[in-house]
Amino acid sequence: MTGSTGCSKQAADTKQKVEGLDKLGQIGVISREEGSGTRGTFAQLAGFVQENTDKDQTVKDAKIADDTASVLNMVGSDRSAIGYGSAGIMVSDSQVKVLSVGGVEPGKNNAGYPLSRSFYLVWSGKLNDVEDDFMRYIRGAGQEIVSQSYTAVGKQSSFLSLKPKGKITVTGSTSVGPLLECLAEEYMKLNPKAVITVKQTDSSDGIRQTMQGKCDLGMSSRDLKDNEKEILDYESIARDEIAVIVNKENPLEDISLEQLEKIYTGKIKEWQKLYD
Template sequence: MKSMIKKITTTALFGVLAVSAFAGCGGASSSSNGSSDAGSDAAKFDASKTISVVTREEGSGTRDAFTELTGVLVKDGDNKTDNTTTSAVTINSTEAVITNVKDNEAAIGYISLGSLNDTVKALKIGGVEATADNVKSGDYAVSRPFNIAYKGELSDVAQDFVDYIMSSDGQKIVSDNGYVTVSENAAYSGKKPSGKISVAGSSSVSPVMEKLAEAYQKVNTNAKVEIQTSDSSAGMQSAMGGTCDIGMASRDLKDEEKSALKVETIAKDGIAVIVNNANTCDDLTLDQVKSIYTGETTVWSDIIK
């Protein structure tokens, strides 16, 4: 009887060790009887699938920042080459990227950290989680500024809105929505002038800008803020052309944009690399991300060992 108890205990111990061996990108967990856990998404993931690479459209500030930070974009003097694989699926909004990855187990994409929700999984990069604290500390490598830009002097009401964004009230909204603050200014104390403000550009900046506009219009009921969402390049073109008061960009401004516009950073944001919740991978290096996005690595089993 004692021999039988000892045998059962030893078997149970091996079962625990077997489960722990499959942590991270190592594979799906198993139950103690050796069968797959049918209720677990991770247990169902097929690592032999071809990686479905999802990217943003040209002109997207998120794409510009992501490709530069991961090395997918190669610079040679003034020349820049985006080496994103031609097989990538190009998506023109943050929400559409999330939907695509949520609906495709083999997909990988990237989005603004502030837009992340639990329908997809954010990967660690080099062992560092994609969080606002890690962006602020500089530990998370894939991060970029949220910029606004405008041509010449702003109207009284547009300047008052910018003052609100950079006040402690505005920066609290930035923080509350998962982004990193950049200002330690005092509370808003503007004169609340009347008028209309037009803001245009980045679909990554738009979500927090909408929250800022909503809050500002509550404290200044004389103002109306209209937001048009497109991409960073379109936002800068609109600002330079005078078709909007304030342009939004989720990247650093290009030289020609800097020469024509005044720029101000209103927040910092991480770029979350996301996969389907069923994917067993939890962590990638920057080199692995680059390899996937340039088309060098094409199958999940090359990553998930």
């Protein structure tokens, strides 16, 4: 009798959690573009990357967003939508809310959150003086800036710039880009002889342009592939979580990796069938 009572209570709680989903209709799937490191990492962690390939199985009729800001706008304007993006940028507001995943909320230093990844800078060959000085800043004093919105990967320490003169071009991930812009701005205050330009495209483009010598540093929000590791040097500069968001009118508060996989591969197309 005790076990039966416990199961009944759990079923009642589950029903309460999803009350109102039937009013939302078909799920509006919002995905990042191909080449996005956030998309690649999300698909890998949620379990819908094809074996022996780099292809994810995102449903073909998903609406595509080129950056986190676009995801926020698209989900905020569609009560049936679901999307994902960098937790360091994406926050709940009047139009969207961030879901827990598997009962765990995204957040700095939250080791139990299942959608966690590293931010990387990549380069080819030996760093020149100004590049090396900038990297020293990021590893030390720059970690204070990292810790404001992300999880630091090193201890904050004092930094004395050698003030080398030069230009640095940085290209890649739109998730890493806002952090790099902040780091570059603060570094250039310490070294006025440096000029750093940050161009946001996507992770794969940043890695490709670095290999081709078209930029000095590449930004990636996904792990490097084996062939990329053979060509490039790389370093983690921060830890970030991928946040899952829905419209504020959606009653859902928590979602599982299995449910995300089914939504993003089209196995679940309607909100009311989420718990079938």
